[in-house]
Structure formats: C-alpha cells, structure tokens
Amino acid sequence: MDYATFLDTITRRARRVSERAGVDETVARRGVAAVFMTLGEAVPGTEFQDVMSQLPNAFQNI
Template sequence: MDSDEFIRLVGQRADVPEEQAGELTRATMLTLGERITGGEARHLAGVLPAEIAPPLVPPEDVAEKFGVAEFVRRVSERAGVGETVARRGVAAVFRTLGEAVPGAEFQDVMSQLPNEFQNI
C-alpha cells in the first residue's frame, strides 16, 4: 500500500477530507511513536510507506504509559481537530495500519498497548 492509498483510506474511514486525513495520520503516528518502544516503532516504520513513517520514530526509546483518552487528546491537539474527529481518525489509522503491515508486525504493536486500544 502506498502513502496516497493509505491517506485516502483513512479519509474515507474517518469521514474527513484527505488533507485532514493526512494530518490525523501524522498526529496518530507521532503519538503512537511516543506510546510504543523505539525498537517497535522502527520495525513498524520499516514496513510503512516512506512518507508516513518518519513521525513514528521517536527521539527516545522510552515508551510513555498512557491510555486511549490521552492518546486521542494528543492527536486532537496535534491535528487541530476536536476529540470526536480525532477518535475517528485514530480508529481509521489503526484499521488501515492493520491492513498495510504484515499481521504479526501489527500484532506486535498492539501487544504494547492496553486492551482498551482494541476497541477504539
């Protein structure tokens, strides 16, 4: 899957314009990079389109511990959207990630997140 298709799918799934889907994707990747270990972020970035991967790789290897509400709040702030749109965007990005990366890699990422992320 290339970056254009990734963004298009996020836009459709979140019911937002493609430009906003790009911002939601960037904000979600940046926040995911803060939440998972640096090693896992680098592995995931290695299987994503080059245009999507950079915000995912954090400057530090320390994963922060926070739940869905804080994740959505950070995405909302970074993308400049309300929390309802941010939640839809995060869900759309996660669903698209699940299709864009090999199953085992996506499961490795999800295993680092609390169970509440399964139902976002």
C-alpha cells in the first residue's frame, strides 16, 4: 500500500468511527489513539514498538 492510499484509509476509518459513534472526527481520532495507547500498555515488552515501527509515520500522528 502506498503512502497516499494509507492516509486515505486512515481518514476513512476515522470518519467511519465518527459516524458510528455519533461524534465528530476529532473525537473519533482521539478514540482510535486511545485504543493504540491501550494496546501499547497491554502488549508485552517491545513487541508493540516493533509493530508501530513497521507502520507508516501517519500512525504515530493519529
């Protein structure tokens, strides 16, 4: 997946979360970020960082 496609996917997913939850996109992005933060706390050792390092930088800015 190229970078532009990836960013488009992230934007569409956040919009979808927004619509389903009945909140604006900013709130939806915060919710998605909270999920990543929770995963970061739950996944043992450096495994989560290993996964995040393989994702495009856009994931760091969610």
